[in-house]
Amino acid sequence: MSTAEATVALPPGFAPAAEGSREAEAYFLNMGPQHPSTHGVLRLVVRLDGETVLGVVPHPGYIHRGIEKMGENMTVLQYLHLTDRMDYLSALFNSHSVCLAVEQALGLGVPERAEYIRVIMSELQRIASHMLWWGVFGMDLGAITTFFYGFRDHEFISQLFEQVCGARLTLNYFRPGGVAQDVPADFVPQVKKIIAQTRRSLDEFDRLLTQNVIIQERTRGIGVLPPERALSYGCSGAVLRASGVSFDIRKHNPYSLYDRFDFEVPLGKNGDCFDRYEVRLREMAQSVRILEQAVTQFPAAGPWRAKEPAHYKLPAGAWFHWVEAARGAFGTFLVADGGAKPVRIKNRSPGFSNLSVLDELARGAKLADLVTILSTLDIVVPDIDR
């Protein structure tokens, strides 16, 4: 009876503490859904002993909109713009995975020029997303200035996006069989300018934050994720690669034109916060490499979208395709029964599985480390809640 009462008194997700254990002395702290460093509307309930974290239970769901369920009541083309609202900081990847699944279903090819546009836009999006993450990471560690430097460089890319498709955040640009419209005439010179700017910025980032002794002290050896645990939790993206597991869908299951480009998959050694930080910075450099190659190979003219049936119906069957998004593997599972609307759409988002390691990483760390770990996991809450 007394055990049942104790369970009721505890916040959901926590086991009752044994008599005389460290947990029995602990108290609970509610972080979020409104909190400066939970990156949106994530709620964390933390069991603390002084400043030491004994356990974390994340409560996602505050921004659940039922996007996948809504997808069952609309055509795939209508669904495309909803996907932008999942991981809104890297919106293009979401629609890319849906487009690839639909193209698989319809057996639709993509013109070469459209593929190049997709690759360039995707890599720009990856850089933009990582830059924003870099700025916010600095802010989570108390260096507010980095936020503005991250945003400055993010802004150049946003401006180009605005010229290409009229939107800055929720781009709604990729379509099954290509992209929504052609790029402006000065697209390539603009991308070249961004490449040069990004190189300069990466250098600046290194000097401002990476080499800072406080950053080193606060990230090295904090939140160590062993590779086997990372794999068993289904982590992907920089979180997985920082633990030393080489898994990049662009490299190991190439889609679009990624087999044409020469680039490396940056790997970490220890799987700590610093490795996750460094892997992301090196990924930006690799994206710049891909961009440079793509810009030189970019076909001057050609169609940007394949001819597709006007009112197409998805044939009966199930398809899955995933892409390497900025935060990891983003996949779309599509089931259709021959109608215009899919029967079921399921998105595999990287944020959800990356967030699930939080409790394991934060145990035994300090409260400030919890914020560092959460920041290097780089979650976007609407991507988790969908």
Next chain:
Amino acid sequence: MIASLHSPLATELAARYPATHPVGDWVRAHLSPFGAFTVNALLALALTTVFVSLTALFLVWMERKVCARFQLRLGPNRVGPFGLLQTLADGAKLFLKESFMPREADFFVYHLAPLIPITSSFMVFCVLPFDHHIQIADPQGGLIYLAAFLGMGVFGVLLAGWASNNKYSLLGGMRSGAQMIAYEISYVLCLLLIVLASGSASTRDIVLAQHGTVLNWWLFKLPGCGALGFLIFLISSTAELHRAPFDIAEAESELTGGFHTEYSGMGFSMFFLSEYSNLFVAAGLGTTLFLGGFLAPQFGLGPLDRALDLVPGFAWFLLKVYGLIYLYMWLRWTFPRLRVDQLMALEWKFLLPLALGNLAIAAVLVTLGWLLP
């Protein structure tokens, strides 16, 4: 160095830098001793209040401008010329806001806490020598008085954290208490270093002891020890001020607002005001102890020295103070925050032994008279 209060050098300095202000003299000449004391005290009180308020207003504006420039922004530029009246507008907003108190908070302590740091800051202002004749009081144990009142400020933060009955506030208050107690030690050791060198704890005497060229400032005159002491002073005073990289007490990313999470309106603005007047006090103390206070910098070049000497002392004082304040702001807007345990390790394992060793070496140097000429 002032060896004795009656040495010829001390007499000469006292004649060159008279301690009494013409206004005070005029009041004393026209009123009875008790009346003169009352009028002068009221004058000093009014001046301090006005000065502290104006300084805080200006410093908030300056911090916002400086950080904006660091962050590729413009900062406040709408209210008044260059946005100078922005702080006034914000102050009016804070004044008109409802002072909200959590239901479970301790009424008396909750309302008392914001007043403590600002009081201690005012008390410290009294012994800062702005000029040789602009100093409210010059007690012989000036630095001991200073250390006592600087240490008092932590009670406000600690009590605010405790009385708010909020876990974030409590964590912030406890962090702040641990931090202040730790860094107070190396802070006071820096004060002791200067007392040792000057042979006096009076702030005015400390400044006068640095009379001469720039090399006579304690920063340079104590070979090595002065510079190291200044560095330790800078670090520990940044920690005392709760400014980044030592702002763990209000650590926004973990503790939302730290100890002042539950304060709004005037309670919050009192904390805010004390934060900036303490910034001025810390920079003023650094100037007094290490940078020659109100003395004009002299380089041993006749005409240049005479020209620099024409500028009034309080202008030099303010110039040096604002230079130091800019340094504090620079640090704040560049560095990320340390973690609590790293902060403690830095003090107990590194700064404290360093400051103690520095003091011991300085004692030997002073005894042997191995100072710069």
